[in-house]
């Protein structure tokens with residue numbers, strides 16, 4: 367661990383800042399909360415939007431080989447049989463008979479017995495727990511159920527009467543809506559292999575051990591691409607997408623020193639994947655998966671062809687050949703990127719306030735591309751003559767950027783607030799403004815202030831944002 371990693375922010379610091387400043391609130395808080403659910407506040411909503419827009423711009427808008435899709439959360443139940451999720455999308459779980467706490471058996475064994483569970487059957491895991499005479503981490507009693515499979519899909523019902531209706535699943539990944547619509551997209555757009563379909567949307571997983579704030583959620587958003595290729599090209603495109611994902615992470619501001627890639631071992635691969643590489647981030651709780659890249663072969667389209675009876679082959683005009691395309695899948699979770707970005711952007715430094723008093727400056731060094739607010743407009747004092755001009759300036763800037771206008775409290779406290787929510791620029795209207803129609807722009811990172819005329823303010827900010 368190098369010095370920078372050692373200084374990684376504590377998770378509690380991030381959780382409390384997120385709550386205090388309106389990024390993330392505990393879910394349904396006025397009802398005492400609903401465990402492991404979260405709501406995104408005004409700043410969180412902006413950050414999420416910016417992340418999703420950046421993803422869409424980078425992977426869809428800027429490429430000629432991509433189209434978008436917005437598929438349903440509810441899909442035909444057969445989709446999940448075909449995809450293998452009914453059969454395979456399970457976690458091994460184990461219960462403490464005494465206190466009824468429930469754990470993921472693989473995590474329990476890995477954390478408590480310090481050994482890998484790769485490739486172990488349910489029986490083997492049960493035996494390991496028994497032989498080690500493992501105590502329940504919650505109540506300390508040694509009385510376990512056998513390890514069983516627990517399907518992660520949420521089930522619900524269509525129609526008014528539960529028992530007579532067909533059960534349907536909330537999708538556990540967005541990918542299947544893309545496969546199910548593969549034929550539609552090929553028939554109705556101008557795509558030719560190689561091409562990709564991208565989608566952003568909610569996914570639901572009944573995780574046994576959610577936690578670490580918003581790292582593992584029951585309900586989250588995925589940004590997924592299914593990229594369709596000729597089978598023999600898979601290695602080339604795998605490398606291409608690995609590189610693209612890395613570029614994107616840097617483009618939204620990640621520093622390289624807390625990112626690494628890790629390839630899955632053979633036993634760890636998902637049921638559909640022949641090769642998977644995860645991007646891992648050094649979270650406050652260690653190196654964990656941030657997002658991933660999988661080579662799904664032709665598994666999904668082949669299975670849907672089999673289960674639906676529809677022909678899902680693609681006619682390759684160049685080669686005068688018909689085949690089922692293979693698929694490379696770059697996938698990212700919005701909230702996990704959100705959490706990693708908060709941790710990555712968080713910084714503390716000694717500073718001196720306007721009165722010469724030392725304080726610890728907390729700054730979220732977001733890249734402007736994702737920063738919730740791009741500019742804060744602040745009258746130096748809450749005096750009518752300053753407020754009038756400041757409101758005019760704010761109204762002008764609002765046409766171009768997401769801004770915040772703030773006239774409460776002292777200017778120093780307002781700067782601190784903007785630093786803490788990661789606003790790249792503060793525009794201050796002071797008495798000189800009334801004389802010469804200039805304002806100051808304060809840079810979040812350097813705290814340098816320069817004066818610019820109001821008439822050139824939009825261009826100045828645009829130029830700074832472009833070159834950031």
Ligand SMILES: Nc1ncnc2c1ncn2[C@@H]1O[C@H](COP(=O)(O)OP(=O)(O)OP(=O)(O)O)[C@@H](O)[C@H]1O
Nearest residue numbers: 571573581582583586655656657658697698699702
């Ligand atoms: N429960 C979850 N909460 C929040 N984000 C998630 C969750 N599960 C997956 N993601 C995000 O979606 C991406 C793609 O999902 P994928 O199915 O590859 O995850 P996974 O390998 O099952 O994740 P994990 O191993 O952490 O359970 C992940 O890289 C992550 O960013």
